[in-house]
Amino acid sequence: MKNPLNRRLLREFKQDLGKYISLFLFLCLTISFVSGFLVADNSMKIAYDESFDKYQIENGHFALAAEMPSQVKEKLEKEDVKINELFYKDFSVRKDDTLRIYRSRKTVDKTCLMYGDMPQNDSEIVIDRLYAENNDISVGDTIKADGKKFKISGLVAFSDYSALFKNNTDMMFDANRFSTAIVSDEAYDSLSDTNEVYCYVWLNNDTSLNDQQQADKADDIMDILKETGLLTDFVKRSDNQAIVFTGNDMGSDKSMMMMLLYVIVVILAFVFGITIKSTIEKEASVVGTLRASGYTRSEMVRHYLILPVMITLIAAIIGNVLGYSCMKEIVVSMYYASYSLPTYTTIWNTDAFVSTTVIPCLIIFIVDFVILHTALSLPPLQFLRHELQRKKKKRVTKLKRGKFITRFRIRIILQNIPAYLTLFIGIMLASVLLIFGMVMSPLIDHFKVEVKDSLISEYQYILKAPVETKNKDAEKYCVNSLNIPDGESITIYGISENSKYLSDIDLPENQNEVIVTDGYMEKYNLQTGDTIKLVKKYEDKEYQFKIVGHYYYAAALAVFMPTSNFNDTFEMENDYFSGYFSDDEITDIDDLYIASVIRSNDLTVLTDQLEDSMGSMFPLISVFSAVLYVLLMYILAKLVIEKNTASISMIKILGYSNREAGRLYNSSTAIVVLFSILINIPISYLVMRVLYYIFIKELNGWVNFYVAPWIYPAMFLIGVVCYFAVHFILMKKVHKIPMTNALKNIE
Amino acid sequence: MQLELKEIYKSFGSGDNKTEVLKGISCTVEEGSMCVLLGPSGSGKSTLLNIIGGIENADSGSVSIGDDVMENMNEKQLSQYRRRHLGYVFQSYNLIPNLTVKENIEVGAYLSDEPLDVDELMKSLGLWEHRNKIPNQLSGGQQQRTAIGRAIVKNPDILLCDEPTGALDYNTSKEILKLIEEVNQKYGNTVIIVTHNDAIKNMADRVIKLRDGQIRKNEINKQKIPAADLDW
Structure with a gap:
């Protein structure tokens, strides 16, 4: 015989439809998003990982100042590697964008054609799919490079540029203003050689080498290249951000998503647990009778566990179906909006299924089992007598001071501590999500303003060789790039002692002293007086500088010293300089001598890219957290009303109006909610700050954590508005409680 | 099965606050008989019933039903003991609010390997036409009938009734007592009724009077009258 108690489950569900449907939808939505994310992430990751073999991605590349002498190539190939030319030419297109043009690639770093066709003639070109989408460029459009018009015949994904880093030392890739492209060999040859980079890639013949062996081989290759004196750039695959950034990002997002899912499931498990516990309290005499009739504790625990576990299971199954269908597409489109990835195939992911179905059900089962097992461990007699306190309170909390109403409300709060505690923790989580959703866009905007405010000059020219200008606004400076050992690059500026562009900087006089x-x-927790150690990449030179002061310059991680010290440090002539700061555009220097021009837009690529990749996510996260606010407030506040139905009914009999009764009970919840929102604003700020620093330290460069002042009142307002909506429903609930209820329930 | 109580002691509290509720209760209730436990408030009758029912532990002494002795049983064994031998009827009916009459009775049937036929039982309890109603659609008497149905459907050795008419009016109380009598006669269960209503003792085979935790009177009722003829 089937347990007849099971027949209550559906009725229980229908009776409390609002609560269960909200929990179901919230779980389903969360699981579908995480499941979709995991499936998409996994499928994309597999496509990404397989692309290494499929598209023969390089083990590393290097650039030389001239074409490689054949004896060097022979020497390199003795290291059991294949060397391939991958020359490219950078051209400025569409105002200030950079188009890096390659010949067609046949053996190494092959491309994946996403739309259209590969170039069939000299006037056709294929460009990166993501850059094209970001700039509304379609197949059939034309693009002008080096004065020549090319028809875009197709859009491709470059396997060695899944993240469009123009230079490996860039803070962030820039898929808005940088693209790779391929033209026919003839078309390539017809382009100006001025900007050609003699880039070579190597592929290990032995594909079974482990990471260490690959690194050793890269070191051997570099040693050979150093001897030539021609080496200008050297990047092994594991250091190549354009290749590895995407893969690393995929992994990090996954753990964040899992964490988010499990935290939400644990909170919902407590919500389930607390509501079931309240049901048990409500039907204590039934529980007592059943236990007295011979139902075991396990049978009762099982009975009360079925509904939450079933709801979670169904939410998980439907969530997974939605995850594989709708949500996957959303997440895939987010990936495609950030990275230039090749085509992918959806792959059934057992881990995703376990993580989003089995584990949530297990969490709900374990948390609620513990709550129920404890709640039902009382002897049947105590249930029959409605004595559900494990220990009888020896002392009642005395509330001598204050008005009756205040004391009444405090009593309600004391009566519902577990529910209010869950509400507090839930609001904490929702607040962290909310601040995350709200903080990023203003942070990015603020950073851009900071960069503009602290801009040294409107234009920073970097020259290939020192060339004089007649422009009166121009001021000479020196620049070099050093690296933190095994870390990112730091810009070293040598500036005039009486610089008009950096007039407020207090430059040190002593050699090896710097302003940072x-x-x-x-980022590196440095203090004035500390010594920093920097190295010159590809050379065994190490530099040590003592920090004697700091300077506010948001655009980059940089070190400032006087020009004279700079030239001494880097063994340059006394009159050496690398470029000009200028607020005016310099027009009297031939483009041939200009390596690059940095404008304020160039300094905000990190934040621009963050905005492009995640910008659409931020409002979604805010909405999600507001839904979480409403859900938790509604379920837990409703519980307080349900628990006190008889008392509410009784005070109505005594003469309290519906409004007064509602206020009496709901205002306790309102106090807790307002208190929780207020307390959680600084808590969420601190949590967000920690999470942000963990995130931003992983990236090259630095963006200060900034919370726009309007965010705090906005968070409070959102919380209050959410509660107000819930309060309205709760007041209606109180209105509906009949006066007869108090009489009916007296046993 | 015969119920036998030996030297049951029970006290509550400790030190100066210690109250001895049962002071060495020993008695036997014959199989298939109807026994009424009478006594004023605080005499210990409900505590005794709870000890027989295995929902409260005695400080010392033993309760045995047939060969099954309830002494030092753990929670699981107690559940099995209650499952095998006992049916419970309370003053407040304690029905499951969102189950129908039939389903409430099936809740009891589920506990037995050989339950009585639920439909038959509902007919004999006069609940057939109410079988699809939920408790709040029933009168107090009908609810108590359902509670009796739930208790006896598993055909327990002993039916324990704690003030079964306490919440009912005179006529309905008599109806319920008649029903309990019928059940006792038809199914042969031992019935123990705890009541403070002196008149109910007249329908019992055995009457046990308690006062201050001790049996003051334990006698066979030689002038037993049918429940229908009770008056108070």
Whole structure:
């Protein structure tokens, strides 16, 4: 015989439809998003991982100042590697964008054609799919490079540029203003050689080498290249951000998503647990009778566990179906909006299924089992007598001071501590999500303003060789790039002692003393008086500088010293300089001598890219957290009303109006909610700050954590508005409680 | 099966607050008989019933039903003991609010390997036409009938009734007592009724009077009258 108690489950569900449907939808939505994310992430990751073999991605590349002499190539190939030319030419297109043009690739770093066709003639070109989408460029459009018009015949994904880093040292890739492209060999040859980079890639013949062996081989290759004196750039695959950034990002997002899912499931498990516990309290005499009739504790625990576990299971199954269908597409489109990835195939992911179905059900089962097992461990007699306190309170909390109403409300709060505690924790989680959703866009905007405010000059020219200008606004400076050992690059500026562009900087006089940017100090926890150690990449030179001050320059991690010290440090002539700061555009220097021009837009690529990749996510996260606010407030506040139905009914009999009764009970919840929102604003700020620093330290460069002042009142307002909506429903609930209820329930 | 109580002691509290509720209760209730436990408030009758029912532990002494002795049983064994031998009827009916009459009775049937036929039982309890109603659609008497149905459907050796008419009016109380009598006669269960209503003792085979935790009177009722003829 089937347990007849099971027949209550559906009725129980229908009776409390609002609560169960909200929990179901919230779980389903969360699981579908995480499941979709995991499936998409996994499928994309597999496509990404397989692309290494499929598209023969390089083990590393290097650039030389001239074409490689054949004896060097022979020497390199003795290291059991294949060397391939991958020359490219950078051209400025569409205002200030950079188009990096390659010949067609046949053996190494092959491309994946996403739309259209590969170039069939000299006037056709294929460009990166993501850059094209970001700039509304379609197949059939034309693009002008080096004065020549090319028809875009197709859009491709470059296997060695899944993240469009123009230079490996860039803070962030820039899929808005940088693209790779391929033209026919003839078309390539017809383009100006001025900007050609003699880039070579190597592929290990032995594909079974482990990471260490590959790194050793890269070191051997570099040693050979150093001897030539021609080496200008050297990047092994594991250091190549354009290749590895995407893969690393995929992994990090996954753990964040899992964490988010499990935290939400644990909170919902407590919500389930507390509501079931309240049901048990309500029907204590029934529980007592059943236990007295011979139902075992396990049978009762099982009975009360079925509904939450079933709801979670169904939510998980439907969530997974939605995850594989709708949500996957959303997440895939987010990936495609961030990275230039090849085509993918959806792959059934057992881990995703376990993580989003089995584990949530297990969490609900374990948390609620513990709650129920404890709640039902009382002897049957205590249930029959409605004595559900494990220990009888020896002392009642005395509330001598205050008005009756205040004391009444405090009593309600004391009566519902577990529910209010869950509400507090839930609001904490929702607040962290909310601040995350709200903080990023203003942070990005603020960073852009900071960069503009602290801009040294409107234009920073970097020259290939020192060339004089007649422009009166121009001021000479020196620049070099050093690296933190095994880390990112730091810009070293040598500036005039009486610089008009950096007039407020207090330059040190002594050799090896420097001024460091605030971002650099903050990122690496440096203090004035500390010594920093920097190295010159590809050379065995090490530099040590003593920090004697700091300077606010948001755009980069940089070090400032006087020009004279700079030239001494880097063994340059006394009159050496690398470029000009200028607020005016310099027009009297031939483009041939200009390596690059940095404008304020160039300094905000990190934040621009963050905005492009995640910008659409931020409002979604805010909405999600507001839904979480409403859900938790509704379920837990409703519980307080249900628990006190008889009392509410009784005070109505005594003469309290519906409004007064509602206020009496709901205002306790309102106090807790307002208190929780207020307390959780600084808590969420601190949590967000920690999470942000963990995130931003992984990236090259630095963006200060900034919370726009309007966010705090906005968070409070959102919380209050959410509660107000819930309060309205709760007041209606109180209105509906009949006066006869108090009489009916007296046993 | 015969119920036998030996030297049952029970006290509550400790030290100066210690109250001895049962002070060495020993008695036997014959198989298939109807026994009424009478006594004023605080005499210990409900505590005794709870000890027989295995929902409260005695400080010392033993309760045995046939060969099954309830002494030092753990929670699981107690559940099995209650499952095998006992049916419970309370003053407040304690029905499951969102189950129908039939389903409430099936809740009891589920506990037995050989339950009585639920439909038959509902007919004999006069609940057939109410079988699809939920408790709040029933009168107090009908609810108590359902509670009796739930208790006896598993055909327990002993039916324990704690103030079964306490919440009912005179006529309905008599109806319920008649029903309990019928059940006792038809199914042969031992019935123990705890009541403070002196008149109910007249329908019992055995009457046990308690006062201050001790049996003051334990006698066979030689002038037993049918429940229908009771008056108070």
